[in-house]
Amino acid sequence: MHESDPTVVQIIDQRRLPHEFVIEDVRTAAEMAIAIRDMHVRGAGLIGAAAGFGMYLAALETAKSRNPSSSLENAAQALLATRPTAVNLALALEQQRKAMADADSAGERIRLALETARAIADDDAECCRKIGIHGLELIRRMAKEKKGKPVQILTHCNAGWLAFVDYGSATAPIYAARESAIPVHVWVDETRPRSQGSKLTAWELGQEEVPHTIVADNAAGHLMQSGLVDLVLVGSDRTTFTGDVANKVGTYLKALAARDNNVPFYVALPSSSFDWTLRDGRKIPIEERGGEEVKYAEAWQNGEVVRIALAPETSRAVNYAFDVTPRHFVTGLITERGICRPNESDILSLFPERSQP
């Protein structure tokens, strides 16, 4: 939030990284919906937090509305429609709905919305911090086997502090290892078409002084065949309570390569990324974005967005943003309550309050 103006929410416009670090002022729920849809902000946890603050802005806007509940519902629907795959978005909107339901005045609604938005963000940061602690133990065990050589970790897309409120999910254990002076080296998948690996993860790791090397998405198999990867560590946009993992498109291919080469494949996620209603990962809606993200490459340079065509104008492109890694390719899930295996019973053992009575 803006330091001196509580009607303005501030976000990092991630589209301009790594070339420029730009803070954007968001003043309405509609602006927040655009920021989420057009990926000024992205990443499972951050989408949830942004939606929470979007509903706070909506509460502010409804202060003088004659039908505030209808206006709030419209804002929630607009925010929900932006990105279909990450479940954190729906969860944050639900939390805000419940929080504001009992408000008996506009002022009270605004106060509750702000409180809830902050709680969502704080909870996200706290979960990621704990994921770091649990994941650190995993890396520590691997480091012992490597006898001083760096633990080689491959990651896909950005599940770092840019994707969450702080720490990140997949990066939290990496940052924790770095703080504990355990040597690590991170293979950063470029992550086409939007290059969140090259543009965001590499930048983040550079800021935190974590040794890393960018590779094309195509290279993960060869790296694993060559014995250069000890651990694959990715985030998740939605994980079923049975352990199927939706994450950035291409994650499934890395999971297949990890299995074929006996490399452990771990998914780090706060419990806000679990879908407690879905048993079959194949039913997770997969966002389809515009084909132009594939046909063009984009970067922010010398104060303007440069976009170059990589393909003939007349060729069609499609752009599925996520894929689903079936549970049997996942070694373990790293959550804020500990590490578990990707199956219903182990997941519900960690989160017993989610068990059906």
Add this chain to the structure above:
Amino acid sequence: MHESDPTVVQIIDQRRLPHEFVIEDVRTAAEMAIAIRDMHVRGAGLIGAAAGFGMYLAALETAKSRNPSSSLENAAQALLATRPTAVNLALALEQQRKAMADADSAGERIRLALETARAIADDDAECCRKIGIHGLELIRRMAKEKKGKPVQILTHCNAGWLAFVDYGSATAPIYAARESAIPVHVWVDETRPRSQGSKLTAWELGQEEVPHTIVADNAAGHLMQSGLVDLVLVGSDRTTFTGDVANKVGTYLKALAARDNNVPFYVALPSSSFDWTLRDGRKIPIEERGGEEVKYAEAWQNGEVVRIALAPETSRAVNYAFDVTPRHFVTGLITERGICRPNESDILSLFPERSQP
């Protein structure tokens, strides 16, 4: 070769496609080595043909040399050093060495070198034409099962007529299907970092009016999980006589996804891409190119090369150009003599002259 000047070899500078179609004049063996190394020309078959013509240019250059055999050997070594993975290069140089060995004059050497270069190119085109005939039968069988719906073929990189002298290897069956009015649709992997899929294959298929759609390399798994791929069809830069396939990096990941989703995975190759000396694919040398190909995206626009940074300047990148798909993930090999399974005995049944006595 140039129409009116037999001392000039002409190539398509593929770096400028799809934005510009530029013919480049190559006048010396050293220039040809640069054209191969910097990928003005690329693709297993075309590299072989280019090396053949490179040796013809070397023969021309040695006309007044006092030690022609040493000059020719230097030229061959320089050409050989350009790209380590594709075996066609070494084969073409060996054919030229043998052809010129018996020449008793400079004129005779030049005549033999030109004859051999042409034979290598003609043989490549003829092999690809036959690969088209054999692969067509495969597609025809699949088309019957699809009952009028297009056969969905996924390909990686460019194994089209731009990669060979004509027809291409992986594309030859596709073009043959198109000519036979069998409906096909091709999923074109972008193929980062050099985007040969988007830039070359999509352009080629567009020229031939084959319906196609470009996807990010990461998308192949999701496409196959969604039942949208009937056949994976790729080329090869080197295949062991036991059936292990080196091809553009990322091929192995598609093969893993094909296996997990029961999609047939075929490799089309002329026998010039077999390595008859290597039993174990893990011993195929994998070319490592400059990391800047990963950190930047490049395209030719408005008459100049535009290069944009996709990553922080300070981040390191590595760029393995190929990977090896172990034989047990390959359904079949499509060669100029027919289709066989990827094992020593089936391959040698098709090429009995290669059997050790």
